[in-house]
Amino acid sequence: MRLFWHQLKAEQLTFWRSREAAIFVFLFPPLLFVLLASVFGDGTRDGIPAGTYLVAGLIAYAVANTALGGLSIVLVIRREFGILKRLRSTPLPASLYLAVALLSNLIVVVLQSAVVVLLGLWLFAAKLPENWVAFVLALGLGAAAFAGLGLAIAALVRSGEAIAAVVNVLILPMSFLSGSFGPANDLPGALKLLRDALPLHYLLQLVLGGYVQGDALWERPTAIAVLVAWGALGYIVARRRFGWEPRER
Amino acid sequence: MSAISVSGLRKSYAGVEAVRGIDFEVAAGEVFGLLGPNGAGKTTTVEILEGYRQRDGGDVTVLGFDPGKAERAFRERIGVVLQESELWPVLTVREIHRIFAGYYEQPRDVDEVIDLVGLAEKRDAKVKTLSGGQKRRLDLGIALVGDPELVFLDEPTTGFDPAARRNAWELVRSLRELGKTVLLTTHYLDEAQQLADRVAVLVAGEIVRLGKPSELIAGTRAQIRYTAGGEEIVVETDEPTRTLHELTSRALAEGLELEGLEVRRATLEDIYLDLVAEERS
Numbered sequence: 388m389r390l391f392w393h394q395l396k397a398e399q400l401t402f403w404r405s406r407e408a409a410i411f412v413f414l415f416p417p418l419l420f421v422l423l424a425s426v427f428g429d430g431t432r433d434g435i436p437a438g439t440y441l442v443a444g445l446i447a448y449a450v451a452n453t454a455l456g457g458l459s460i461v462l463v464i465r466r467e468f469g470i471l472k473r474l475r476s477t478p479l480p481a482s483l484y485l486a487v488a489l490l491s492n493l494i495v496v497v498l499q500s501a502v503v504v505l506l507g508l509w510l511f512a513a514k515l516p517e518n519w520v521a522f523v524l525a526l527g528l529g530a531a532a533f534a535g536l537g538l539a540i541a542a543l544v545r546s547g548e549a550i551a552a553v554v555n556v557l558i559l560p561m562s563f564l565s566g567s568f569g570p571a572n573d574l575p576g577a578l579k580l581l582r583d584a585l586p587l588h589y590l591l592q593l594v595l596g597g598y599v600q601g602d603a604l605w606e607r608p609t610a611i612a613v614l615v616a617w618g619a620l621g622y623i624v625a626r627r628r629f630g631w632e633p634r635e636r
Numbered sequence: 637m638s639a640i641s642v643s644g645l646r647k648s649y650a651g652v653e654a655v656r657g658i659d660f661e662v663a664a665g666e667v668f669g670l671l672g673p674n675g676a677g678k679t680t681t682v683e684i685l686e687g688y689r690q691r692d693g694g695d696v697t698v699l700g701f702d703p704g705k706a707e708r709a710f711r712e713r714i715g716v717v718l719q720e721s722e723l724w725p726v727l728t729v730r731e732i733h734r735i736f737a738g739y740y741e742q743p744r745d746v747d748e749v750i751d752l753v754g755l756a757e758k759r760d761a762k763v764k765t766l767s768g769g770q771k772r773r774l775d776l777g778i779a780l781v782g783d784p785e786l787v788f789l790d791e792p793t794t795g796f797d798p799a800a801r802r803n804a805w806e807l808v809r810s811l812r813e814l815g816k817t818v819l820l821t822t823h824y825l826d827e828a829q830q831l832a833d834r835v836a837v838l839v840a841g842e843i844v845r846l847g848k849p850s851e852l853i854a855g856t857r858a859q860i861r862y863t864a865g866g867e868e869i870v871v872e873t874d875e876p877t878r879t880l881h882e883l884t885s886r887a888l889a890e891g892l893e894l895e896g897l898e899v900r901r902a903t904l905e906d907i908y909l910d911l912v913a914e915e916r917s
Binding site for chain 2: 390393394397400401404405468469470472473475476477478479480632633
């Protein structure tokens, strides 16, 4: 437990110390929210105030972006520097290291989410979550599943130069398709199929269910199952392919 | 008791044997050097002992542990300086020492370690402002902060200028004074000669010579060199006095000057270069 807090403090220190990176990483989802809500924030969507819909959408996006993108970028860059290899020879357990790396990023997501919710309340007539338990559980499940995918991506991508581009290609189209960034109802057939296969669509369903409809998490078993399956696939790939040493370039 | 005990160690990469059945022991408190050219298998050997790589064959014991299992109790007791590694550039020397100290059950005092590796003036400087040599001291500091019994140094001075190398040597000597066991790899002969109690010369994955630096030199023949007609002539002999006398008498009789005349014992370097050349031919 002492080691856990020690490592969490170390991770938070390294995150906030890179001030430029920290500020822009932190501000991006709230900025995106204000921008999107200014365009799509009026009226209702499926009977839900559009502002509330976007709050949930941006939070789902932030979780996916952080757990998949933030985690894999940090790991690939540290692996390239040799930091991961160096840490391997200390008594710090590998599983604790990875869990704290994720958790540290999620602390940032929680702060971002709070800012997005407050902005939504203040500027776009959004509401607070209807079912807090379901909302928080959905975020927790989403973070775990996308972290599995993040580990898999970190295992497969070799260089720190490539990882940011790979993450963008994965996250941004998925976010548009799933409707996190605004209405995406009239998708052509092929894109709709793609959307239905990707995990963010299901995370957004769960987040909306808890945030807007006030449903319990288990009322959407399909969404839970698909997220768990994606997450499990990620952990299996990571288990087989993840390495701690810099790759040959 | 030996700190490190290796017998019949083997390791291949994709069918190529990098380490071909080597044996050696390192006593507690000893500074042991693995010397060899690039690609001889030094780093592979060290990384097996550190627990980074699995061996293909042979027995290895480090501080009573099998490093292949990489147990936490084992990692409590070793310190590692890797050949290439960088740390978070935005953190300070002290912050990084504190982070690493926190990983160990019984760390040393952080400030004491920083003083020991000579970074006292850089205590609050960010890593990105350090010079290459200072970064290596930082690597050594975080390897020592857990108060290890055994320290691995993989090519600790590669890429250093001569002054920085002398400083690094002083640091290794201070490790010996602290009673640490040190396993050092290097491709610099003078480094092995200066620092190591015993040296194993590793060429193409095999140990071709093992002993104290002085033992490796002992028993070699003296060399007499001079220049005649623009060519350097080398005479090797077991009786340098007699040979030299004969040579100089003849030269005097003929009224010749032996230009550039010198008599010397083969250095470790000559032996090393011979060994490497033999092994490769």
